[in-house]
Amino acid sequence: MRPTELEILKHYKNGVGKNCLVCDEELKGYWTDYNGQIKCRTCGMTYQILGCHLKDEYLKKNNITSDDIAERYCDNFDLLPIYRDYYQENKKILPIGFYMGKPPWSEEDDEHFYKWLAQNADKYRVEYKDYFYWDTIIKLFGSKNED
């Protein structure tokens, strides 16, 4: 289930503990090209570790300030169910995180992820309709029915 707005806000305030929310390993990562963002070296989930990088608009809307936000939090928390399911089933690096040049995952990693997403579209499409170009993904990577 996609986390509710309230659950997401709660996570931003409480932050992440010692372990990664996707792979359950101790959270250790390497920098991406986005300020303050790291990528878990085991699964590839992304986190902010230098405090609040949320938009002012979001803070204002929720009547909070950057001081209310944890120093370390998952910046893809809304997508956690998809990324966790994918990693736990496939044990392959998540093709996410901001890189200006070549990212630290391969084209094959990208394809593997989107193929899995296409195959699991029935499970996630409704809740995550605005997150992915579902029609394009299914067209390019097939669906369960076409296998």
Ligand SMILES: [Zn+2]
């Ligand atoms: Zn991880």
